[in-house]
Amino acid sequence: xxxxxxxxxxxxxxxxxxxxxxxxxxxxxxxxxxxxxxxxxxxxxxxxxxxxxxxxxxxxxxxxxxxxxxxxxxxxxxxxxxxxxxxxxxxxxxxxxxxxxxxxxxxxxxxxxxxxxxxxxxxxxxxxxxxxxxxxxxxxxxxxxxxxxxxxxxxxxxxxxxxxxxxxxxxxxxxxxxxxxxxxxxxxxxxxxxxxxxxxxxxxxxxxxxxxxxxxxxxxxxxxxxxxxxxxxxxxxxxxxxxxxxxxxxxxxxxxxxxxxx
Amino acid sequence: xxxxxxxxxxxxxxxxxxxxxxxxxxxxxxxxxxxxxxxxxxxxxxxxxxxxxxxxxxxxxxxxxxxxxxxxxxxxxxxxxxxxxxxxxxxxxxxxxxxxxxxxxxxxxxxxxxxxxxxxxxxxxxxxxxxxxxxxxxxxxxxxxxxxxxxxxxxxxxxxxxxxxxxxxxxxxxxxxxxxxxxxxxxxxxxxxxxxxxxxxxxxxxxxxxxxxxxxxxxxxxxxxxxxxxxxxxxxxxxxxxxxxxxxxxxxxxxxxxxxxx
Numbered sequence: 001x002x003x004x005x006x007x008x009x010x011x012x013x014x015x016x017x018x019x020x021x022x023x024x025x026x027x028x029x030x031x032x033x034x035x036x037x038x039x040x041x042x043x044x045x046x047x048x049x050x051x052x053x054x055x056x057x058x059x060x061x062x063x064x065x066x067x068x069x070x071x072x073x074x075x076x077x078x079x080x081x082x083x084x085x086x087x088x089x090x091x092x093x094x095x096x097x098x099x100x101x102x103x104x105x106x107x108x109x110x111x112x113x114x115x116x117x118x119x120x121x122x123x124x125x126x127x128x129x130x131x132x133x134x135x136x137x138x139x140x141x142x143x144x145x146x147x148x149x150x151x152x153x154x155x156x157x158x159x160x161x162x163x164x165x166x167x168x169x170x171x172x173x174x175x176x177x178x179x180x181x182x183x184x185x186x187x188x189x190x191x192x193x194x195x196x197x198x199x200x201x202x203x204x205x206x207x208x209x210x211x212x213x214x215x216x217x218x219x220x221x222x223x224x225x226x227x228x229x230x231x232x233x234x235x236x237x238x239x240x241x242x243x244x245x246x247x248x249x250x251x252x253x254x255x256x257x258x259x260x261x262x
Numbered sequence: 263x264x265x266x267x268x269x270x271x272x273x274x275x276x277x278x279x280x281x282x283x284x285x286x287x288x289x290x291x292x293x294x295x296x297x298x299x300x301x302x303x304x305x306x307x308x309x310x311x312x313x314x315x316x317x318x319x320x321x322x323x324x325x326x327x328x329x330x331x332x333x334x335x336x337x338x339x340x341x342x343x344x345x346x347x348x349x350x351x352x353x354x355x356x357x358x359x360x361x362x363x364x365x366x367x368x369x370x371x372x373x374x375x376x377x378x379x380x381x382x383x384x385x386x387x388x389x390x391x392x393x394x395x396x397x398x399x400x401x402x403x404x405x406x407x408x409x410x411x412x413x414x415x416x417x418x419x420x421x422x423x424x425x426x427x428x429x430x431x432x433x434x435x436x437x438x439x440x441x442x443x444x445x446x447x448x449x450x451x452x453x454x455x456x457x458x459x460x461x462x463x464x465x466x467x468x469x470x471x472x473x474x475x476x477x478x479x480x481x482x483x484x485x486x487x488x489x490x491x492x493x494x495x496x497x498x499x500x501x502x503x504x505x506x507x508x509x510x511x512x513x514x515x516x517x518x519x520x521x522x523x524x
Contacts, residue, residue, distance in 0.1 A: 050312045
């Protein structure tokens with residue numbers, strides 16, 4: 001399947017391809033449709049997770065919350081246990097498995113949360129003529145733990161995870177302006193410039209993703225990242241959690257045009 | 263206390279005046295600070311309420327959710343059981359009391375939710391030169407039950423309650439534009455024009471508030487209203503709930519400048 005085909009799939013077609021065996025990235029799939037970070041936790045922890053999301057909207061922008069036990073919703077008209085290319089399974093905060101189908105692990109008390117994903121604002125930046133260096137280099141965006149604390153909620157606390165993109169200095173204001181209009185997919189950056197200010201000691205060794213593909217003169221720009229909920233699971237150790245594998249997202253039926261602010 | 267004094271109070275001063283006995287409206291108080299609709303429900307129902315709010319952001323725009331049992335938060339640095347001018351107490355959906363202090367009724371399992379209030383967008387409209395007819399007439403804005411259904415969540419369902427303001431035809435587009443930038447305080451209108459389209463049979467007899475003060479030629483414009491959570495309580499009958507009395511709001515430490523979209 002070439003790039004044009006991937007881009008022109010509608011969400012239902014894309015989920016069918018994934019059910020049929022696609023286990024890789026969903027980057028570049030389904031132009032115009034929002035992709036999402038997945039985290040499912042037991043009903044017992046669901047209120048705390050919702051509170052955590054409400055208090056940390058940049059890291060955990062809520063796109064949808066399913067009814068307890070439900071594997072789909074009006075905004076995700078598929079099966080969340082089979083229609084994501086790859087899943088991570090956590091028990092007491094430990095990553096215990098990575099699988100392409102978690103229908104056998106689903107429980108009636110699980111509540112699925114979908115959080116906005118940077119793919120949507122990357123598309124907006126690219127359309128504004130701001131190149132995504134990692135896309136041009138064919139790599140995954142670098143992600144870092146930071147010294148920025150999320151606001152705690154009940155059993156849940158975490159430091160914020162950020163993604164980093166290099167931007168030429170004269171496009172930094174445009175970068176902020178364009179992303180700020182998409183609060184549902186992380187919104188405006190959380191930091192611009194010196195990585196040490198937010199506790200990142202070495203830009204060359206990210207905690208997730210690939211080594212940065214910066215060009216000479218690029219300013220490092222940092223966004224709250226949808227990996228934060230998984231960092232929170234690792235830190236707060238709920239009994240059980242399911243998440244997507246990085247870069248292999250849930251493709252929703254939410255059109256990106258719904259996510260832009262007026 | 264005259265209008266200028268009321269307007270220039272900061273939130274802490276205003277809450278002190280309320281603790282000291284003010285039991286009337288907070289309309290016109292604390293220029294620039296967001297006021298909020300209050301609903302507190304038992305922890306048992308809190309996830310469903312959060313889900314209801316997430317699915318109905320125009321009627322229930324979440325400004326803050328306190329920790330279970332907490333009577334204050336970083337965004338409301340007062341005591342929610344004493345610092346609202348008047349409260350409504352609901353048992354199994356029935357209004358059983360209206361009181362000016364509910365500290366004796368507070369329970370450790372209650373979770374307080376604050377929802378955005380139309381006062382903030384009314385100020386923005388007034389600044390844009392769009393007169394609030396009810397304010398000019400010294401009355402309360404009229405509110406109506408509608409045939410618009412909110413999306414249900416767990417135990418909670420409700421029809422949407424709307425408020426109505428008359429706007430001269432040439433200012434209707436500006437009205438939409440200005441309000442749309444405040445999604446945290448109900449945002450853009452949900453309907454413009456013929457009331458019967460949303461199930462309102464008689465504009466002259468609102469379900470809450472006063473008879474409308476329309477001028478000749480005014481177009482009726484309808485917004486999702488923060489009374490919706492109370493209508494939901496009446497319809498869904500949770501065991502216990504506390505709410506503010508209409509027009510007597512919780513004055514928060516959230517500045518309105520934080521609520522405007524980029």
